[in-house]
Amino acid sequence: MTLTPLRRLLILATGVLVLVGVGAWSVLSAADRAAEENKPRAGGPTFADGKVSLSEPDRLVFRNMARGPRRDRLVSVPAGTAAGATRTASDVSCLRFHAAAGTGVCLQATTVLGRPAYRAQVLDSGLRTLRSYPLAGIPSRARVSPSGRLAAWTVFVKGESYGTAFFSTRTSILDTRGWKLTANLEEFAITLNGGPYRNSDVNFWGVTFAADDDTFYATLSTREKTYLVRGSLAARSVTSLAENVECPSLSPDGTRVAYKKRVLGTAALWREHVMDLRTLKSTALAERRSVDDQAAWLDDRTLAYALPADGRTGVDDVWTVPADGTGTPRLLLSDAQAPPRATE
Template sequence: MNPRAPQLRRLALVVLAVLLLGGGSLGYVLHARHRDRPAGAADGSFTLDEPGLYYRDSATGRVARHSATGGPPATGGPACERFYAAGEHALCLRGLPGIPARTQALVLDRHLREVKRVTVPGIPNRARVSASGNVLSWTAFAIGDSYATTGFSTRTSLLDLRTGYLIKSMEEIPLTIDGTRYHAPDVNYWGVTFARDDNRFYATVSTKGRTHLVEGDLHDWSAKALRENVECPSLSPDNTRIAFKKKVSEDPSAPWRLYVLDLADLREHPLAETRSVDDQAAWLDDDTVAYALPGREGRAGDIWSVPADGTGEPRLRIAGASSPAATN
């Protein structure tokens, strides 16, 4: 018998114990890292650094990306019901479980890590970020789930990341209609869109059964109506035109059509998309507007695009998707 056998056995047991403990520690670290990542957060490799068309994938409920250079879509973005990204930040809206309905607005950095979260009443509906990423806005339905119904109520919030100033509901902004300061208990705002200066913005205001396009000033905290029958405005990258949905029918199943408004003279023209669009359109560039349409026969909706000058025809961009946001 080898006189060193007991010592070798003890050494083997010690080595085995170290390996087991080390493996257990590694497993614990990996588990802890997984546990520390919030539910629905983006994978670490999915960021806003690559230009492309970001969108919500209907099959997974997560944000994905079609690269500007082609290739298969990138997956692994955060779980959102509404999404938008521009500049240095993204905005992800999620509906929280329970009654009454609540919306959680998550502000994310370019690596899609959480910067701030805000919870407001209602159902997630619209999300927008200024070109710099400094100013964000979101809208939630407080009652009902469609602009086509009567009696709905919205809550639109604004957040300025430069100052940290948060306005949970902008209904009290001083409003001027037809040159007169306007007051009414039924005023509702939705669909904010921002100019490049991070000060001027446009939005829809509804009151007395009519909708108005308003131009707002963050610094002066004021808004004035420019014209009627404009919903869900979206300002072009060159800040000269607004894509919007215009009510053209009393048929609740197809009330709207997409238009573009020239801010210089307030003239408008319809786009080649003749189907009813209930979405806040997003500009892919100065010449192209994208939007989501519901699918048929229970299928998830799709993202389409159309030329902004009224020519051409609709083009299917991404099947089973919504919330388009182009970045470069």
């Protein structure tokens, strides 16, 4: 069939209309999906915009994960009525967050030259930014020392999960007294199993600080094993204490660490334990689900941690459990991410 100029024009016009229709359908579909994802969950938490402070007594401050316009915002609730309380929402968004003594560290997503990037924001008690630092990868862990003077963060520079075979991390510690940044803990001297150690596959993550603003504990990974290490910022060194310890969290009294222990041959990949640092004896906790989190101590007797929410993809709930192995897990906050920090 011979294509006349008129027929060619009609075919071209038809093609343009089809493309326009497909484009419009794609835009509308994307808008519908975004609207659905942004739609608050029926029965979910309620919100009120307001001031969130890290120094307001008896309130929990945490990352809100409920879908809607306040997703990822830092919010606060009264500590005694956390579960059903209206959440006071700030305008600060974080992917990871921790605070102590009026200092917060917030790991955020941002853009640099139009490309996705990440940064660490050091916040004062009113959530104002004091300093900002670019991050080398995807945020994973964040901690502030009990005095508020030290902050630590871990990012994935390769891979996105501790449960995968191939990942690499970078852990940094910041001293806010002189804004001195230790960019990579892998530069520290390592004593492993009683002797000096160095290997290209070393990774650190999950820093937790003691009260002296020098001593810290962390996970060291090498040759497919993990270790609890005790470190000194002043000495720029770490020493191994025990094997099969991940994401330690030091108790307020400084005598124990909560941690996740890899458990083989069970449905749970990790089981939460507490170790006595004097004896290195561990106690398994009553939570039998797999906890992939760095737990937080609400007090000397109670731990809080995040677990994936049932039926809500990409959302966590915060649970608590006694730290001595007794009791049963209890839901503390829905649509939230640990650690909720009780301000003082």
